[in-house]
Amino acid sequence: MASTPAGTGTVPEQLNRSMKYFPEASEEDRAGFLAAARDFVAQAGPKKVAKLPPIGRIQWHLAAEGRADELVEVLRYDRENPGVYQVKGLRRARVELPGVELGALPPLVKNLKRSELPVRSRLTDMEWRDGRLVLRGYAYVPNAPAATGKRSVRIAGLRKEGGGGSVPLRLKTVLEPKATRSAPGALHAYDWSGFEITIDPRRLRSRGRWQSGTWFLGIGIPRPGGLSVGRVYKNDAGRGGHSQVQVVESGVRVVAGFEEDCFRLTVDVVPAEIEAHEAVRDGMEVTVRSCPETTRGRAPVELRVDHPGSRTAARYPLENREGSYGDGWARSAACVPFADLPVDGVRPKKVQNSRVSIVFADGTSRRATVARSLRTGTYQLAGGREVAAHTDGAGTFFLQTRVVQPVVDRMRWTARGELSLQGTYPGPEEPLRLVLRHGTRHEEKVLPVEVADGRFSALVTPDAMETYGGTLPLRGGRWYFTFRAAAEWDHANDIPVTLRPDLVGTLPMAHKGQHRRYTVDRRFFNRFFLNSGSALSPQVRGGYRQRQLRETYYPAQQRLPLREAVLYNSFGGKQFSDSPRAVYQEFVSRGTDIEHIAVVADQQAVLPAGVRGVAWGSEEWYEALARSRYVVTNVGINDWFTRREGQVVVQTWHGTPLKRIGADLLGTPKANLAYIASLPRRSRQFSLFVSPNAFTTPIMTHAFQLKCEVLESGYPRNDVFHAPDREKTAARVREQLGIPEGKKIVLYAPTWRDDQRYDGKRFKLDQQVDLTAAEAALGEDHVFLYRKHNKVLDSIPGAGQGFVHDVAAYPDIADLYLIADVLITDYSSVLFDFAHSGRPMLFFTYDLEHYRDTLRGFYFDFTERAPGPLLKTSEDLVVAIRNIDSVSARYKEKYEQFVKDFCEPSDGRASARVVDRMLEIAAGE
Numbered sequence: 001m002a003s004t005p006a007g008t009g010t011v012p013e014q015l016n017r018s019m020k021y022f023p024e025a026s027e028e029d030r031a032g033f034l035a036a037a038r039d040f041v042a043q044a045g046p047k048k049v050a051k052l053p054p055i056g057r058i059q060w061h062l063a064a065e066g067r068a069d070e071l072v073e074v075l076r077y078d079r080e081n082p083g084v085y086q087v088k089g090l091r092r093a094r095v096e097l098p099g100v101e102l103g104a105l106p107p108l109v110k111n112l113k114r115s116e117l118p119v120r121s122r123l124t125d126m127e128w129r130d131g132r133l134v135l136r137g138y139a140y141v142p143n144a145p146a147a148t149g150k151r152s153v154r155i156a157g158l159r160k161e162g163g164g165g166s167v168p169l170r171l172k173t174v175l176e177p178k179a180t181r182s183a184p185g186a187l188h189a190y191d192w193s194g195f196e197i198t199i200d201p202r203r204l205r206s207r208g209r210w211q212s213g214t215w216f217l218g219i220g221i222p223r224p225g226g227l228s229v230g231r232v233y234k235n236d237a238g239r240g241g242h243s244q245v246q247v248v249e250s251g252v253r254v255v256a257g258f259e260e261d262c263f264r265l266t267v268d269v270v271p272a273e274i275e276a277h278e279a280v281r282d283g284m285e286v287t288v289r290s291c292p293e294t295t296r297g298r299a300p301v302e303l304r305v306d307h308p309g310s311r312t313a314a315r316y317p318l319e320n321r322e323g324s325y326g327d328g329w330a331r332s333a334a335c336v337p338f339a340d341l342p343v344d345g346v347r348p349k350k351v352q353n354s355r356v357s358i359v360f361a362d363g364t365s366r367r368a369t370v371a372r373s374l375r376t377g378t379y380q381l382a383g384g385r386e387v388a389a390h391t392d393g394a395g396t397f398f399l400q401t402r403v404v405q406p407v408v409d410r411m412r413w414t415a416r417g418e419l420s421l422q423g424t425y426p427g428p429e430e431p432l433r434l435v436l437r438h439g440t441r442h443e444e445k446v447l448p449v450e451v452a453d454g455r456f457s458a459l460v461t462p463d464a465m466e467t468y469g470g471t472l473p474l475r476g477g478r479w480y481f482t483f484r485a486a487a488e489w490d491h492a493n494d495i496p497v498t499l500r501p502d503l504v505g506t507l508p509m510a511h512k513g514q515h516r517r518y519t520v521d522r523r524f525f526n527r528f529f530l531n532s533g534s535a536l537s538p539q540v541r542g543g544y545r546q547r548q549l550r551e552t553y554y555p556a557q558q559r560l561p562l563r564e565a566v567l568y569n570s571f572g573g574k575q576f577s578d579s580p581r582a583v584y585q586e587f588v589s590r591g592t593d594i595e596h597i598a599v600v601a602d603q604q605a606v607l608p609a610g611v612r613g614v615a616w617g618s619e620e621w622y623e624a625l626a627r628s629r630y631v632v633t634n635v636g637i638n639d640w641f642t643r644r645e646g647q648v649v650v651q652t653w654h655g656t657p658l659k660r661i662g663a664d665l666l667g668t669p670k671a672n673l674a675y676i677a678s679l680p681r682r683s684r685q686f687s688l689f690v691s692p693n694a695f696t697t698p699i700m701t702h703a704f705q706l707k708c709e710v711l712e713s714g715y716p717r718n719d720v721f722h723a724p725d726r727e728k729t730a731a732r733v734r735e736q737l738g739i740p741e742g743k744k745i746v747l748y749a750p751t752w753r754d755d756q757r758y759d760g761k762r763f764k765l766d767q768q769v770d771l772t773a774a775e776a777a778l779g780e781d782h783v784f785l786y787r788k789h790n791k792v793l794d795s796i797p798g799a800g801q802g803f804v805h806d807v808a809a810y811p812d813i814a815d816l817y818l819i820a821d822v823l824i825t826d827y828s829s830v831l832f833d834f835a836h837s838g839r840p841m842l843f844f845t846y847d848l849e850h851y852r853d854t855l856r857g858f859y860f861d862f863t864e865r866a867p868g869p870l871l872k873t874s875e876d877l878v879v880a881i882r883n884i885d886s887v888s889a890r891y892k893e894k895y896e897q898f899v900k901d902f903c904e905p906s907d908g909r910a911s912a913r914v915v916d917r918m919l920e921i922a923a924g925e
Helices: 013-020 027-050 054-064 068-080 178-182 501-506 543-558 578-590 619-627 673-683 696-703 716-722 726-737 771-778 813-819 830-837 848-855 874-882 884-890 892-902 910-922
Strands: 086-088 094-096 120-129 132-140 155-160 166-169 171-174 194-199 213-223 226-231 244-249 252-259 262-269 272-280 283-290 300-306 314-317 319-321 330-337 352-360 365-367 377-380 385-391 397-403 407-413 419-424 432-438 444-448 450-452 455-460 465-467 470-472 477-485 509-512 517-523 527-532 563-569 595-600 611-615 628-633 648-651 688-691 709-712 744-748 757-759 782-786 804-806 822-825 841-844
Touching (some): 013 027, 027 054, 054 068, 120 178, 120 226, 132 178, 155 194, 166 194, 272 352, 283 300, 300 330, 314 330, 407 501, 407 509, 432 455, 444 455, 543 619, 563 578, 578 595, 578 628, 578 716, 578 910, 595 619, 611 619, 628 910, 688 910, 716 726, 716 813, 716 830, 716 910, 744 813, 771 782, 771 874, 822 830, 822 874, 830 841, 841 874, 874 884
Parallel strands (some): 563 595, 595 611, 648 688, 688 709
Antiparallel strands (some): 086 094, 120 132, 155 166, 155 213, 171 194, 213 226, 213 262, 252 262, 272 283, 283 330, 300 314, 300 352, 377 385, 407 419, 432 444, 450 455, 509 517
């Protein structure tokens, strides 16, 4: 991908697109672009060109000079290694790229500025150990030669804010593969960029005395052309991402914390702090202790509480507490009435934090911090709310008004691999569920929780989470805990489960499961999560390790003999389903003596007995891809894959096309010219391309630029409609889903929306069906199965309440076709498959014009040929379901024509035809 200008915004979009696809352009288009690039660079001038990213300014310089061959080399290199390159040089650091004569480039183009050689750092762990602070993390200069062993030369030191001194530190180099795994690109290894630094806080004293001040940590790394110096940045979770406090002596705290995500150490000489709190009358009495030596006659006289949204602060006088405490500190106390605390706007996910300050006799004040002995606590308010005397990692004290929260005070891993949670919950006595919600996918797991007498308990077994057809490990990533009332429709009123603040130091808590590592850790101080680690071993994770496997391990495996095995790849291992599963069943029915191997992503597919799973990206996966006699896939195979002699590769694809794809997008802004240009080469890796019908064959041949045999066999996955045991299968599926006898089944299976996304390939659920209204109208005699597309994130509202069933995780949609009385879809290819059933279809096309005219475009007039009504509103949808018999009668002729056009052949023998041809090709026929 061509590098775009940074910070200039001066390159026209079309000119930038022409640069991006220059390798695929015709000679005429290339000449026109080179002339335009020359004018652009001349107009922009050297200074503006110098502001482009390093590879970007080389690309534009080559274009301006008409060096087309070198430009093509750089663009192709950048596609494979976006933003990644080699840094060389002695006195001056410069970019080095293959295929470019660097000597002919001006210094402003090839030389790197200091800002282009930053230190990339991350603090992975931080703890106070025996009175000293131990920091672990990694730091490297991107693209520069990386350290290769323990003796790498790096320096570290603390510098005081505002001047006033520096403290050199000893940096120990340690192995930290996380650095390589997290680095962009696959060109460099940074394993030995790990560091360990131990800081003795006594070195921060001035002339033997403690003085308040802030110190920042810097790390210097030698690289070509000089030394890069940078600060160390926090982690996004765990001990390396939260402030920690150490009391180094009475009245002196050292806070290891962060400012703008950069690590800093703060020495805090404490004149007064919050020591205790307790309920009195209709409020909370807060006790302050003060040190006469550090207050120097300016004793604390009041507490100031700043409430959110209020312009004026509430003030509460401190009254002295006479007596001898034996520790040299004086005590005073103030009462904060509960009635003064804000409750407006408090919701399950919305708290009100009131800031507390201690005001002294001379009018100065400081943010209240807590004594080491203080224990946080809660006080119950009316209306299911509470106020918490709370703190954070930096030891500040504040009052938090919130909905009553479950707080864990006991957590442990059992010998059976269960995470046991126990804690307090003085909330309303109503049926509750414990919900685990994925931090990025928003997927949910609902578990039972026992609540009684103000306490709760729950067990989580991450290695064996219930799913359709068995159990699976918890999907990789972070899972957060909430309480949800059993009657709630969605997650809007979920109540976060937190850890008691004084227990945050017990984290992380790790458990080694059967296939992966599970860790309890935290974010936002005491909001904890369960992290399900990668299913892949550390030795194969990350772009660099995968490149090694592709370039070294995979070719070595290809030199070994083929094995009589079939490798099935269904949706990149997200399922074991679709046509690959149907081909597997055909092999089994024949009793063929052959090994069956399935690609599995993140251990999230349930496999039949006798099928061996290989993890996507593992060594076993590369080996199976290189040595299996047969490969059956329904999605594209990586562009580095090469079919070897004697290997049979079958592309079944996954749908009759309604939306334009591949080369048929040429001439539209969505056309990926580099991908389209690669299609002939990609298709040559297939021995056989399966077509479901006569309509699809010419479309796929052109769209995918096929240079392989096309077999118009019908889709193997649609043999299910003719299977002799289909009634038995349907009964099993209904029972598995828990659908009551006599209920009609509505299956809703929409596609994704290209313009409804979080980022990249993470699409949002575009939920337009009014499920509440649908339940009111249909709930008595219908159930609603919601099958979101596998690219779509988010949970399904109403799932688990009896009417709506979330069946996104069901292994194969073909089974759901067998039980559905009505299908609702939009522009998804499921309509072509379900038409084999002869049962009615409804099309919820609320955005038809936008989708057709702006997002995708269709191969035929969908409005004229759709075998069912196109409905714009949820209300119309419900009415059509209620009157489905009359709707079906009205569309009978269109439906019959649709079946003739798109469902032939349809005789239950598609899998047999595919397997027959596979065996013929293997035999050389």
